[in-house]
Amino acid sequence: MGADKKKIDKAIELIAKLSIDKSSVAFSKIVKQGARIVMENAYMANISEATAKAYSQDSEVVGAFIDLEGDAPFKFLFYVQDTDSLVLTDLILRKEVGTTKEFDLYTQSAVQEVGNILASAISNVFSADFQIALKPTPPVVLHDFAGTVFEEYLVDIAIERNEVLIIESQFNIVQSNIKCSMFLLPYPGSEKVLNYISKAL
């Protein structure tokens, strides 16, 4: 059982690494040349640790939730601090940083679209590398405190379990000093597929 769990963790780690590579390429393309992405961290955490960590940040964030539906269902979250969503909007619209001053329809949409593109990049890892079809749902955007956004993200899973594996990665857009967080949460139904992938390792 322990050996199986180890293998599944390894499979998730592999998916995370491949996803992060693919997402990084997509993300640098969204924010255009000059932006360099440095991945700060990618680790496994349990549900309570992750929620506590999110609640320890008292800042407001803008998050995009996306379900990756299919054989190995995952729930995806991308978020940035709300002040950083203004910078993100300028980068996407190729405007001088500082042009967007207020959170509006476009800043919300910028986070929505970055989430959409990153989730699609991840779904491509599954289809290209493991022949598992995953379809992203339209993103849902939430602007609230980090803890609230994170709790919303986990709500479906937390009803069923106390602990769950979460893949978290953080990266910076160095030039603009934006810190982004991206989470990938395997739904219970994905275990069979993760097991299948782990056997191939």
Added chain:
Amino acid sequence: MGKRILVVDDAPIIRLMIKDIIEYHGHEVVGEACNGLEGVQMFKELKPDLVTLDIIMPEKDGIEALADILKLDPDAKVVMVTAIDQRESLMKAIRLGAADYIVKPFENERVISAVEKALGLATEEQ
């Protein structure tokens, strides 16, 4: 002479980007829709020369909207817009009759090239 284009995407920032690119090249964006349902309705009302159609949208997705649009007008020119590498959906769209596709994140040149090629305006190097 500029062509009349309908932009269908659930992300306002993407609609704005596509609109800016299209208008910069002398065409007119005659309508913007935020989902497939609204897109098909606007296609019926506005009869544009071309539609740019996002694939993942609420209410009715781009594939369903494409099928509806082509039912209304089998000669409709539709350019699909998709997030990175949604190959299966893209293949489905091309089989249904989409003229071309743009993968997000996109470059301005790729957008105008796909639009003008679908409209029969593109030069060889595009």
